[in-house]
Amino acid sequence: xxxxxxxxxxxxxxxxxxxxxxxxxxxxxxxxxxxxxxxxxxxxxxxxxxxxxxxxxxxxxxxxxxxxxxxxxxxxxxxxxxxxxxxxxxxxxxxxxxxxxxxxxxxxxxxxxxxxxxxxxxxxxxxxxxxxxxxxxxxxxxxxxxxxxxxxxxxxxxxxxxxxxxxxxxxxxxxxxxxxxxxxxxxxxxxxxxxxxxxxxxxxxxxxxxxxxxxxxxxxxxxxxxxxxxxxxxxxxxxxxxxxxxxxxxxxxxxxxxxxxxxxxxxxxxxxxxxxxxxxxxxxxxxxxxxxxxxxxxxxxxxxxxxxxxxxxxxxxxxxxxxxxxxxxxxxx
Amino acid sequence: xxxxxxxxxxxxxxxxxxxxxxxxxxxxxxxxxxxxxxxxxxxxxxxxxxxxxxxxxxxxxxxxxxxxxxxxxxxxxxxxxxxxxxxxxxxxxxxxxxxxxxxxxxxxxxxxxxxxxxxxxxxxxxxxxxxxxxxxxxxxxxxxxxxxxxxxxxxxxxxxxxxxxxxxxxxxxxxxxxxxxxxxxxxxxxxxxxxxxxxxxxxxxxxxxxxxxxxxxxxxxxxxxxxxxxxxxxxxxxxxxxxxxxxxxxxxxxxxxxxxxxxxxxxxxxxxxxxxxxxxxxxxxxxxxxxxxxxxxxxxxxxxxxxxxxxxxxxxxxxxxxxxxxxxxxxxx
Numbered sequence: 001x002x003x004x005x006x007x008x009x010x011x012x013x014x015x016x017x018x019x020x021x022x023x024x025x026x027x028x029x030x031x032x033x034x035x036x037x038x039x040x041x042x043x044x045x046x047x048x049x050x051x052x053x054x055x056x057x058x059x060x061x062x063x064x065x066x067x068x069x070x071x072x073x074x075x076x077x078x079x080x081x082x083x084x085x086x087x088x089x090x091x092x093x094x095x096x097x098x099x100x101x102x103x104x105x106x107x108x109x110x111x112x113x114x115x116x117x118x119x120x121x122x123x124x125x126x127x128x129x130x131x132x133x134x135x136x137x138x139x140x141x142x143x144x145x146x147x148x149x150x151x152x153x154x155x156x157x158x159x160x161x162x163x164x165x166x167x168x169x170x171x172x173x174x175x176x177x178x179x180x181x182x183x184x185x186x187x188x189x190x191x192x193x194x195x196x197x198x199x200x201x202x203x204x205x206x207x208x209x210x211x212x213x214x215x216x217x218x219x220x221x222x223x224x225x226x227x228x229x230x231x232x233x234x235x236x237x238x239x240x241x242x243x244x245x246x247x248x249x250x251x252x253x254x255x256x257x258x259x260x261x262x263x264x265x266x267x268x269x270x271x272x273x274x275x276x277x278x279x280x281x282x283x284x285x286x287x288x289x290x291x292x293x294x295x296x297x298x299x300x301x302x303x304x305x306x307x308x309x310x311x312x313x314x315x316x317x318x319x320x321x322x323x324x325x326x327x328x329x330x331x332x333x
Numbered sequence: 334x335x336x337x338x339x340x341x342x343x344x345x346x347x348x349x350x351x352x353x354x355x356x357x358x359x360x361x362x363x364x365x366x367x368x369x370x371x372x373x374x375x376x377x378x379x380x381x382x383x384x385x386x387x388x389x390x391x392x393x394x395x396x397x398x399x400x401x402x403x404x405x406x407x408x409x410x411x412x413x414x415x416x417x418x419x420x421x422x423x424x425x426x427x428x429x430x431x432x433x434x435x436x437x438x439x440x441x442x443x444x445x446x447x448x449x450x451x452x453x454x455x456x457x458x459x460x461x462x463x464x465x466x467x468x469x470x471x472x473x474x475x476x477x478x479x480x481x482x483x484x485x486x487x488x489x490x491x492x493x494x495x496x497x498x499x500x501x502x503x504x505x506x507x508x509x510x511x512x513x514x515x516x517x518x519x520x521x522x523x524x525x526x527x528x529x530x531x532x533x534x535x536x537x538x539x540x541x542x543x544x545x546x547x548x549x550x551x552x553x554x555x556x557x558x559x560x561x562x563x564x565x566x567x568x569x570x571x572x573x574x575x576x577x578x579x580x581x582x583x584x585x586x587x588x589x590x591x592x593x594x595x596x597x598x599x600x601x602x603x604x605x606x607x608x609x610x611x612x613x614x615x616x617x618x619x620x621x622x623x624x625x626x627x628x629x630x631x632x633x634x635x636x637x638x639x640x641x642x643x644x645x646x647x648x649x650x651x652x653x654x655x656x657x658x659x660x661x662x663x664x665x666x
Binding site: 059060061224229243244245246249254255256257258259260261262263264265266267268269270271272273274275278 | 592
């Protein structure tokens with residue numbers, strides 16, 4: 001029997017970069033389980049760039065994590081006790097369980113994994129998880145990508161970017177990925193991207209011109225900053241820019257706006273933000289496509305699993321350093 | 334018989350602000366009239382902020398005006414000679430005639446005024462002209478404004494802005510206008526705008542919050558810069574930003590991007606540029622609505638007519654100084 005619950009709580013809000021003293025490891029007594037809720041033993045926590053935003057005070061698409069509360073995180077675990085009809089002990093679920101060894105959450109806040117899906121558990125936090133759903137709706141709904149389009153994705157070796165590029169290829173688009181470093185660029189080329197641009201070594205503005213001679217039809221932005229500006233400069237007529245994130249800006253104390261935004265005017269183009277949660281009702285449709293691409297070998301994902309809840313601060317730092325390729329996870333159990 | 338044609342030609346390209354030596358007044362012999370073209374005696378030239386962009390070298394939605402060529406301008410005139418079937422001498426036409434006393438242009442580049450429309454000639458360059466069509470398609474197509482929406486328009490006392498605000502009111506929107514100076518603000522309030530913000534005296538960011546308690550559903554941007562940033566900070570969920578222009582940025586040598594662009598992400602909002610020429614096939618539909626609102630007294634426009642082609646440089650300066658309210662025209666004849 002588990003005596004205490006370990007939690008990583010938000011000890012202070014970062015100014016700029018996250019530091020070790022923004023976190024504190026606490027031990028608490030297990031909560032009492034409410035009617036309609038389940039107790040979940042957390043097994044894997046997903047590391048996501050969005051975490052940086054959740055740490056800020058002030059209005060966003062979700063309320064900020066409160067000081068002293070467990071850090072918000074998407075996670076996967078197994079039900080150990082249930083007071084919710086239809087969710088039985090032993091069922092695996094995903095949801096916003098938080099960075100803790102055990103979570104008691106209302107049934108409607110978790111999704112049960114379909115039994116017999118025959119994929120590794122961790123895939124439900126990566127290639128069949130929120131990052132993949134984000135890629136799917138951003139690319140096909142917001143970006144309206146269709147066969148023959150030139151698609152450019154930044155943060156191309158991140159979880160979302162890797163899915164964007166691969167499913168765009170699966171739909172018949174030309175895909176150019178922007179990533180940092182030779183290893184990442186080689187990785188995305190091996191996955192079938194038509195071209196890779198190394199923003200650390202190459203002139204992104206010029207290379208986008210080389211690789212997109214008819215302009216960019218869909219730009220999927222994960223990074224903001226100079227790369228967004230370079231992409232705006234190469235938009236095709238009627239282009240769509242899907243704003244998914246701005247990882248270069250999250251740790252900045254002031255955001256720099258895209259000075260080439262008037263390219264939207266000249267090219268009758270649009271830039272649109274989205275939040276994957278808005279598409280919840282259509283997750284099953286997306287998962288059907290993603291699973292089919294996965295099984296057909298068109299969608300691959302490296303996963304990096306770090307160990308131990310106490311290593312969460314290191315895992316966050318590693319994610320923002322951007323040295324890994326693919327999906328970063330923390331195994332709790 | 335007219336012996337010579339007077340032209341205002343582009344003598345040099347401006348760096349930043351337009352100066353008097355960017356223009357030269359020339360006299361040329363009348364052109365020979367080609368088959369399929371008409372000779373037009375130019376009577377009114379429209380002064381438009383877009384002129385600043387046309388003077389720049391480099392790719393835009395129209396080719397740049399060539400050095401030594403007559404300045405591009407929307408204008409209205411009367412056919413004095415015709416080699417085009419269906420266009421007879423004495424017919425009034427509008428089109429990109431340029432800043433000159435006489436223009437020979439292909440028939441497809443002009444639009445004949447509907448006889449008996451029973452409105453002053455100058456209205457065809459203002460409240461029934463390109464600025465009004467720009468307002469119509471930007472507001473209702475790009476902005477998707479509908480009854481009950483909160484609409485904010487900048488440059489609200491400019492030609493486009495005045496039309497945006499009035500036709501938004503006519504469709505049942507709440508309208509907040511942003512303009513510079515007490516006189517302009519009083520003018521738009523007299524026209525029925527629900528509120529006016531004086532960006533020269535008031536804190537636009539704070540006043541938008543006061544006047545748009547549920548956020549901005551449609552922001553029609555004519556100015557860019559700080560005002561665009563303030564509007565982005567107050568977007569409602571699923572808001573639409575129609576980018577029509579950026580008059581604060583046209584005379585700058587480097588454009589400042591909107592640092593609040595991540596509000597698009599949080600609010601699942603979009604920012605979209607447009608060019609009125611893309612809606613050419615639907616001009617008749619728009620003109621029908623605009624004419625009806627005009628006749629119903631729901632659409633009004635002050636027009637300021639300056640005299641003489643030689644005063645074109647002064648007229649341009651006056652337009653960018655923004656001291657007039659409404660539409661600025663230059664009478665050529």
